[in-house]
Amino acid sequence: MIHILKVYAKAISFSVAQATIFRTAFFLFYLWLFVDTLIKVLFFSAIYTQVNSIGGWNFTDVFLLVVVNGILWDMVWCLFLSGFEKFIEDFSKGNFDFILLKPMNPLLYITITGFHARSFSGARLPLLLYAILFLPISWPFLNIIAAIIVFLAGIVVYHALFAIVASLAFWIIDSEPILDFSFSITEGSRFPVTIFPKALQIIFTFIIPIFLVANYPVMILQQMTSPSFALTAILIAIGSEVIAFLVWKFSIKHYSSASS
Amino acid sequence: MNSISVQDLTKVFVRQKKLPGLVNSIKGLFYRETIRKAAVDHISFDIEPGHIVGFLGPNGAGKTTTLKMLAGILYPTSGKVSILGFTPWERKEEFKKNIGMVMGQKQQLVWDLPAMDSFELFREIYEIPTANYKKQLDRLVTLLDVEDILNIQVRQLSLGQRMKLEIIAALLHRPSVLFLDEPTIGLDIVAQKNIRDFIKSYNAEEKTTILLTSHYMQDVKELCERIIVVNHGQIVYDDKLSKLIADHLQFKILDIVFSEPYKGALEKYGQIIECLDLSAKILVKCDEAVPITTRILNELPIEDINIAEPEAEEVIRELFKNA
Amino acid sequence: MKQWIIILWAYFKIGLAKHFYYRGTVLISVLSKLISLGFLIFLWSKIFQSEGEVGGKTLSQIIVYYLFAYIARTITSPNVATIIGERIRDGVLQMYILRPGHVLFSFFSMPLSKRLYELLVLLSLALFAQILIFPSLGLSIGNLHYPAFILLLILGMLINFFAASIIAASAFWILDSGPILYSYSSVTGILSGLLVPISFFPSWARKTIEFLPFRFTISDPVLALQGEIAGMKLLTSVVLAIFWVFALGMINSLLWRKGTKRFDAVGN
Numbered sequence: 001m002i003h004i005l006k007v008y009a010k011a012i013s014f015s016v017a018q019a020t021i022f023r024t025a026f027f028l029f030y031l032w033l034f035v036d037t038l039i040k041v042l043f044f045s046a047i048y049t050q051v052n053s054i055g056g057w058n059f060t061d062v063f064l065l066v067v068v069n070g071i072l073w074d075m076v077w078c079l080f081l082s083g084f085e086k087f088i089e090d091f092s093k094g095n096f097d098f099i100l101l102k103p104m105n106p107l108l109y110i111t112i113t114g115f116h117a118r119s120f121s122g123a124r125l126p127l128l129l130y131a132i133l134f135l136p137i138s139w140p141f142l143n144i145i146a147a148i149i150v151f152l153a154g155i156v157v158y159h160a161l162f163a164i165v166a167s168l169a170f171w172i173i174d175s176e177p178i179l180d181f182s183f184s185i186t187e188g189s190r191f192p193v194t195i196f197p198k199a200l201q202i203i204f205t206f207i208i209p210i211f212l213v214a215n216y217p218v219m220i221l222q223q224m225t226s227p228s229f230a231l232t233a234i235l236i237a238i239g240s241e242v243i244a245f246l247v248w249k250f251s252i253k254h255y256s257s258a259s260s
Numbered sequence: 261m262n263s264i265s266v267q268d269l270t271k272v273f274v275r276q277k278k279l280p281g282l283v284n285s286i287k288g289l290f291y292r293e294t295i296r297k298a299a300v301d302h303i304s305f306d307i308e309p310g311h312i313v314g315f316l317g318p319n320g321a322g323k324t325t326t327l328k329m330l331a332g333i334l335y336p337t338s339g340k341v342s343i344l345g346f347t348p349w350e351r352k353e354e355f356k357k358n359i360g361m362v363m364g365q366k367q368q369l370v371w372d373l374p375a376m377d378s379f380e381l382f383r384e385i386y387e388i389p390t391a392n393y394k395k396q397l398d399r400l401v402t403l404l405d406v407e408d409i410l411n412i413q414v415r416q417l418s419l420g421q422r423m424k425l426e427i428i429a430a431l432l433h434r435p436s437v438l439f440l441d442e443p444t445i446g447l448d449i450v451a452q453k454n455i456r457d458f459i460k461s462y463n464a465e466e467k468t469t470i471l472l473t474s475h476y477m478q479d480v481k482e483l484c485e486r487i488i489v490v491n492h493g494q495i496v497y498d499d500k501l502s503k504l505i506a507d508h509l510q511f512k513i514l515d516i517v518f519s520e521p522y523k524g525a526l527e528k529y530g531q532i533i534e535c536l537d538l539s540a541k542i543l544v545k546c547d548e549a550v551p552i553t554t555r556i557l558n559e560l561p562i563e564d565i566n567i568a569e570p571e572a573e574e575v576i577r578e579l580f581k582n583a
Numbered sequence: 584m585k586q587w588i589i590i591l592w593a594y595f596k597i598g599l600a601k602h603f604y605y606r607g608t609v610l611i612s613v614l615s616k617l618i619s620l621g622f623l624i625f626l627w628s629k630i631f632q633s634e635g636e637v638g639g640k641t642l643s644q645i646i647v648y649y650l651f652a653y654i655a656r657t658i659t660s661p662n663v664a665t666i667i668g669e670r671i672r673d674g675v676l677q678m679y680i681l682r683p684g685h686v687l688f689s690f691f692s693m694p695l696s697k698r699l700y701e702l703l704v705l706l707s708l709a710l711f712a713q714i715l716i717f718p719s720l721g722l723s724i725g726n727l728h729y730p731a732f733i734l735l736l737i738l739g740m741l742i743n744f745f746a747a748s749i750i751a752a753s754a755f756w757i758l759d760s761g762p763i764l765y766s767y768s769s770v771t772g773i774l775s776g777l778l779v780p781i782s783f784f785p786s787w788a789r790k791t792i793e794f795l796p797f798r799f800t801i802s803d804p805v806l807a808l809q810g811e812i813a814g815m816k817l818l819t820s821v822v823l824a825i826f827w828v829f830a831l832g833m834i835n836s837l838l839w840r841k842g843t844k845r846f847d848a849v850g851n
Contacts, residue, residue, distance in 0.1 A: 098368035184615035
């Protein structure tokens with residue numbers, strides 16, 4: 001365990017060193033992400049200029065949704081998504097074999113070495129601060145804890161989801177379009193969960209749990225749902241990771257039996 | 261005890277035939293003909309510790325497939341392999357920490373970082389004690405003369421430089437067995453020689469068992485006492501290279517240059533290796549070399565004729581033809 | 584001029600062949616759009632559960648707007664940004680520089696056949712939807728103003744191409760701009776009227792957005808198609824669009840000249 005953490009620490013330190021080399025780039029990046037969040041808030045404000053509520057969510061609710069989603073995606077890109085992207089690219093060049101030679105579980109290896117510090121710029125945090133200071137908000141302490149737990153569980157779930165999508169590389173020659181396609185499904189999490197019919201809500205919460213990470217934390221904070229959901233979230237997170245590891249084990253077996 | 265022991269190793273690939281055209285595409289939805297091809301066909305060999313063995317063969321002969329099975333990357337269809345007492349495809353951590361692999365034209369070093377950073381990462385992954393790591397790194401860097409490129413982004417280096425660094429990456433953890441899959445492919449002559457010299461000295465010092473595949477005879481001639489030649493997945497020769505050449509020393513090659521374009525049949529003189537308008541190469545038995553040469557001088561318009569020893573390349577090419 | 588047409592036609596033919604064999608890519612692209620459309624339809628259906636009219640439109644009118652908007656998006660899509668960015672990053676750009684004709688022209692011509700292909704699929708689906716599923720949508724095909732639509736679409740395509748190319752050129756300076764390129768699509772989507780009609784925005788935002796070039800990639804063409812921009816307004820629109828094409832084209836040229844000098848085609 002300590003060994004794995006040591007490797008992780010090393011990977012992180014390199015990534016951070018790389019990120020700080022280009023300062024203008026870093027600044028531009030930060031600026032872009034900031035603007036990106038503002039424009040997404042603008043999208044909702046356009047709707048709220050015309051109506052007062054979307055499925056029971058008011059403007060403060062969706063503002064928080066946009067910001068939390070932004071933080072989520074920054075963390076997802078930083079923690080593993082860049083790694084999965086690189087894996088798909090490397091795989092098509094035949095470089096995956098080197099990963100199999102390493103004395104470490106391949107999925108773990110790809111996740112750890114996929115840390116990409118530059119993706120996390122914290123550009124959304126000022127907007128979170130703005131929300132806390134200027135929007136009508138009152139969050140009970142228990143809800144804050146529960147929301148953070150659900151958010152972290154959501155990140156684990158996204159890791160599992162993208163790991164499963166990435167594993168398609170073992171089966172299909174050109175799996176990059178499928179990765180792009182999975183992005184369009186996760187776009188659904190940008191909207192308040194209540195706009196979807198009950199059936200889809202259940203699917204997107206328990207089977208392809210994309211709502212876990214942004215919708216539910218906001219709902220818990222804004223007291224639209226109970227903090228006890230955090231326990232369910234943890235179970236979903238553990239379940240999805242187990243499935244992801246099993247899928248990888250199975251896919252690698254297939255790769256080792258068939259590859260030429 | 262042998263470092264590497266291979267028994268009856270076989271790998272059969274199953275492929276599906278895909279025919280072009282719309283009608284066949286629709287047919288293909290329901291039924292596709294499967295082709296079974298044995299890339300590796302019941303091969304067996306043993307390698308003692310500290311030896312360098314060359315694996316030769318034309319493209320598609322099964323060299324890389326064999327190497328991948330020995331490294332544990334591919335599962336065999338049948339057969340047994342024991343490397344340092346381990347079965348490779350069980351992928352035990354102890355096994356992985358004791359083997360290293362270099363694949364020509366493929367790389368594991370991180371593109372955007374200096375090689376040094378990748379080395380540091382591998383140090384952690386292989387759990388190499390710091391003192392050992394420093395000692396090994398210094399020694400490899402000196403032997404390969406790469407001191408000044410360690411801290412440059414890998415993407416800015418030439419192929420030759422990158423391959424040297426790839427070799428270091430594969431040896432940082434002092435593996436007992438090293439697999440080299442076409443390590444010199446695509447390199448210029450100087451770079452090839454550098455790498456060959458390194459492999460020779462490293463093996464002499466460390467007694468690492470090395471299995472090397474290559475297209476280049478020069479690699480094999482300089483490094484390998486023993487060669488295993490494969491073709492169509494089967495071993496056609498497994499013995500000393502010197503013996504192979506000696507065995508074929510019962511043959512000589514006649515290098516003929518014609519004084520005018522000659523298009524007549526040459527088969528009556530010997531086995532034709534090469535035949536062009538103004539030159540030809542013929543394989544003849546040693547004791548017949550002189551009489552046949554005399555006949556040719558008398559019967560054909562000859563500018564020049566030379567009696568030569570067969571090159572290792574030609575000997576092996578013959579092996580492929582006969583197998 | 585003739586050379587450009589030859590190059591364009593060559594890429595077009597190859598694109599058609601490629602996309603016939605890799606039907607999956609087009610399918611996935613169309614599916615992605617349908618999913619995004621689906622999300623928007625859910626959104627507005629929910630809103631209309633408690634409202635009769637929003638921003639002066641009924642639910643059907645909004646859905647029709649989105650249908651046209653997504654069709655326009657198929658033609659004017661800025662997806663070249665990710666492709667160009669990747670080519671700069673992996674050094675393959677050098678191969679395109681070697682080809683006859685300006686390097687960017689290759690990137691412009693390559694996706695054309697895919698877009699046409701996608702357009703055909705979408706149009707068939709739209710027709711299918713109109714006839715079988717939503718006959719009440721009121722898509723009266725006869726009342727649409729096609730020439731204005733097509734003209735503005737072509738201008739919009741050029742605008743988006745140059746803008747995307749400008750963003751992609753950031754890769755000459757920032758080595759991995761991946762996240763920027765990915766979110767570029769959704770940001771321009773909002774600013775072009777794809778996700779919500781520009782008339783819905785609060786007035787301060789609306790004025791700013793109308794000042795930007797993105798409206799010509801979706802909003803103006805769709806409004807022209809529906810006849811809501813006509814006569815003098817249409818003329819103004821076209822003139823402004825042409826202005827943006829030239830302005831962005833020049834900025835793009837400048838950036839690329841500087842960028843390609845900086846670009847060290849990486850030894851592979």
